[in-house]
Amino acid sequence: MTRDKYTVKFTMPVLSDSTGIRLATPEIVADYVATRLETRVIADLGCGIGIQAIFFAKHCRKVYAVEIDPERLAYARKNARIYGTSKIEFIEGDALSDDVIRELSDVDVIFSDPARSFEARERRLEDLSPSPLEVIEKYQEITGEMAFHLPPMIDPARVFFDCEREYLSLNGEVNRFTVYLGGLKRCERSAVILPARARLESTSAEREEIPVVGVPRTFIFEPDPSVVRAELLPELFRHLPEDAALFRCEPRYTLITSERRSPNPFLKASYQVVLTTEFDCDKIRHALEECGAKSAVLRFRIDPEEYWRMRTRLERGLTGDKTIHLFKCGRRALLTTKL
Numbered sequence: 134m135t136r137d138k139y140t141v142k143f144t145m146p147v148l149s150d151s152t153g154i155r156l157a158t159p160e161i162v163a164d165y166v167a168t169r170l171e172t173r174v175i176a177d178l179g180c181g182i183g184i185q186a187i188f189f190a191k192h193c194r195k196v197y198a199v200e201i202d203p204e205r206l207a208y209a210r211k212n213a214r215i216y217g218t219s220k221i222e223f224i225e226g227d228a229l230s231d232d233v234i235r236e237l238s239d240v241d242v243i244f245s246d247p248a249r250s251f252e253a254r255e256r257r258l259e260d261l262s263p264s265p266l267e268v269i270e271k272y273q274e275i276t277g278e279m280a281f282h283l284p285p286m287i288d289p290a291r292v293f294f295d296c297e298r299e300y301l302s303l304n305g306e307v308n309r310f311t312v313y314l315g316g317l318k319r320c321e322r323s324a325v326i327l328p329a330r331a332r333l334e335s336t337s338a339e340r341e342e343i344p345v346v347g348v349p350r351t352f353i354f355e356p357d358p359s360v361v362r363a364e365l366l367p368e369l370f371r372h373l374p375e376d377a378a379l380f381r382c383e384p385r386y387t388l389i390t391s392e393r394r395s396p397n398p399f400l401k402a403s404y405q406v407v408l409t410t411e412f413d414c415d416k417i418r419h420a421l422e423e424c425g426a427k428s429a430v431l432r433f434r435i436d437p438e439e440y441w442r443m444r445t446r447l448e449r450g451l452t453g454d455k456t457i458h459l460f461k462c463g464r465r466a467l468l469t470t471k472l
Contacts, residue, residue: 143184148211150204153182158246158282161327162301162308163188170244170280170317176237178228178245178263183209183221185246190218197237199224228263229271242317243272246282256287269294269314277315285310285362301325302359305401310362324359324399331398333365340367344378346390349409349467353380353460354389355401361387369399382462383433394472404458404469412466417459418447420468425453432469433461 142159149157158166167188173195177186180198182205189196190213198221200206206225213221226233228245237243245268247261258266265281272279285307289298296312297319308327313319322335343366360369366387370377373395380390394403410420421429429447431440447459460467 145212145215147182147184147215149182149208153205153208157182157184159303159308160184160188162303164191165301165325165327165330166244166280166309166311167192169313170242172241172278174240175242175244176240178243178268179247180209180223181205181246183212185244186221187213187216187218189244190220194220196221197224197240198222199226199228199233199237201225201227229267234271234275237272238275240276241278243268243276243279244281245279249284256284256291258283258287258291265312278317279314280317281312283310283312297321297323298363299323299325300359300362301327302357302401303327305357307358307362322363322365324357324363324365326357326359326398329398333360333363333368333399335363335365336368341370343367343370346378346380349380349382349388349406349462350376350378350390350392351406352391352394352472353404353406353467353469354391354395354397355403356387356389357399357401360399369397372397372399382460382467386434388460403472405472406467406469407457408468409462410466410468412461412464414443414446417466417468418449418451420466421447421451421457422453424457424468425455426451426457426468427453428456430456430458432458 144160163185171192175189175193176197177189178199180186180200183198186196186198198209200209203225206223210223224233224236245263247263249261258264292312296314299311300307301309320334324333356369374391374393377389377391380388382388407424408420410416429444431444455470458469458471
């Protein structure tokens, strides 16, 4: 069993080098993608150590797994045996070569999670390998149904072709940005939450203006980052209490506030406001003592070194038993408990 940051990444003893393990798709994500792309014959271009191809084999009749790196392909073959699947045809070669394209003439769906440089300052489609633009061009006569995992931080404006843009989060962190072409497209934008498998889609309905307030109400919520990245806040608000409003306590930090709790899979975290005070360390310490705090988690942007200096200063001498989550709202400090 291999653990990722927050969850079990693999339940089987996967074979790989350290880079392959780092880049490989977690099982729970691979299974979701395989379910979404379920078809007769699918090709995984640039299969790496094979995890996504293995899960395609659970949902499709036949899988082609193409990989240009012989070492990675060897790991993929071994991992397929570990997972007990025999429905994968492994192909060593360049996915953009004529020879490989001829071998894939019977595919229904093309999938690719292209390799990318970790050092690149700016993410571009042209720098991915194989480039989705070249895949679309070379495979369009075989099938128009394609899906690509792209770097989550890529500028959406660079994805200029017609597609559905899906941001997927795993345990509250954006894990994948996938685009779906052709008949795989269901809407313009979507957000998927795992492990809940909740899905939010853009609609053609006219967007209502979202109310914005400067003073927090009893509860504040962090929307899941996949919803924010997919620009689906208007769709989310249709599932929240009527008094819900945006509460912008910091630039680029989106919070929602309401007088009512809202159990909703598209909210990453929920907090109840306990006290507010002036943003001054001595006054915050006094408020923390009043709240019965033991520790204070800082929920605002701050330099990592300064974070621990400030937190140590705030927590010195606290004797309570509560964890207080501290937000900075201009010149005010917002003390909350996480629900």
